[in-house]
Amino acid sequence: MPKVTIYSIAEDLGIHASTVSRAFSRPELVRSDVRARVLETAEHLGFQPSRTAQRLATGNTGAIGLLVPDITNPFFPPMIRALQAAAGDSTVILVDAEGRSTDEPALIARLRAQVDGILLASPLASDEALRAALGATPAVVLNREVDGLPSVSCDTTGALQQAAEHIYALGHRRIALLTGTVGSWAAGQRRAAIRSWAEVTDVELTELGPFDASYRGGREAALEVLKTDATAAFAFDDLTACGVIAGLSEAGCHVPEQRSVVGCDDVLLARVLTPTLSTVSTPDDQLAEEAIAALRAAIDGDTPRSTLLDGVFTPRRSTGIAPGPGLCATRISEPL
Structure with missing residues (x-):
């Protein structure tokens, strides 16, 4: 079976291939009735528009950046997995500041040209440094509040x-x-x-x-x-x-x-x-979904509201009945 292209759809409808292309990449430039015919024919023929072509036409990369302060901290891997799942078919580009807050602005600046927006997970740099590094790039902050930027945090x-x-x-x-x-x-x-x-x-x-x-x-x-x-x-x-x-x-x-x-x-x-x-x-899955939704809204030009989620306490075996007199007398003076 021959491959379905914008040209075969155009021929089938008796319109120019450029009109078919715009129906997918710049729908606001195509009359609603024409676009409806294009979409109906494309679905009938099993046509899938090229995502690369769409991104070239819209200027979007289809990628989001994610900055973490220290990937070796076990707090971050579950969050990263949840964010990647919530991002769906968007590519997540991860950068690790390796515990150096002074490196965060340069890493953010490097990400800006590769992504449509950036998630900053528990960044350590100052508010001023973060805003300056981001410029006009849409961003959402996770587990921290930064003046002038939307955030999704857990209130513990x-x-x-x-x-x-x-x-x-x-x-x-x-x-x-x-x-x-x-x-x-x-x-x-x-x-x-x-x-x-x-x-x-x-x-x-x-x-x-x-x-x-x-x-x-x-x-x-x-x-x-x-x-x-x-x-x-x-x-x-x-x-x-x-x-x-x-x-x-x-x-x-x-x-x-x-x-x-x-x-x-x-x-x-x-x-x-x-x-x-x-x-x-921290409810990682909910935090991730809220963060991705907020970032996509920011990329679309909206101003998402900040979200505060609730933490949950789980008692386990490291807490027990307070010791009686004399049972808490252990002392040390030398470094471990």
Whole structure:
């Protein structure tokens, strides 16, 4: 069977091939009745327009960019997979800043010529640097708020306060808050959530840090926790929490018998760790769908509204009943 082309459709309808082409690439230039005849004939003949030709005609690339600050952080792979699924037939071009916030503007500038829009996942660069790097390129920010740009974020406030109530119900009254990287939007949100809860309860809150949001940062945080009387600790994220548990264990301090630990993000490590980690999860699939929809709206020239989703607290085995007097006396003075 001969291949169906715009020329064969044009011949069949008795019109110019250029009219057929415009019916697909520039429909606003073709009379509605003519376009309807073209589409009907194309469907009947099984014609599929060339996506490459369409993109050349419209100036669109059919691709979106995705910037992540550190691909080695286990928080990002599930998000990337969800975004790719939500993007459908759009190509997702991923760039990794490798933990260097100063590299983010240059990476964004490099992406601009290759994509129709850019998703910025938890970027670390300043608002000013991000806006300057983007220029007029449509963009949506994930898990952070940047003035002048639409965002899709997860509000962990309610879930973290549920975690705090869970800790309180287990008898913990001395709590350590292990703060994350300086300047991190998420760190500020999580710190504010625990602070506001502590202000209306009879707990003693000790803030420690900031610590690097990493396994090593968590091990360093464990040293500081053991210098306090805190029986429970909130880590900035799950990777940090895993480091805390490892550091406590190496010091002979058992979780949750002597210390309880809560993380945030619910990465795979949280579910395979021993003990499994009590943590707060982000609805990755919903976040991805909202982010892709917002970016497509921005590409089409609309101004999408920012969206705030709710986190969910999941208690697991890293939190237990507060230890009695004398059971939380483990101390260390040497680095792990």
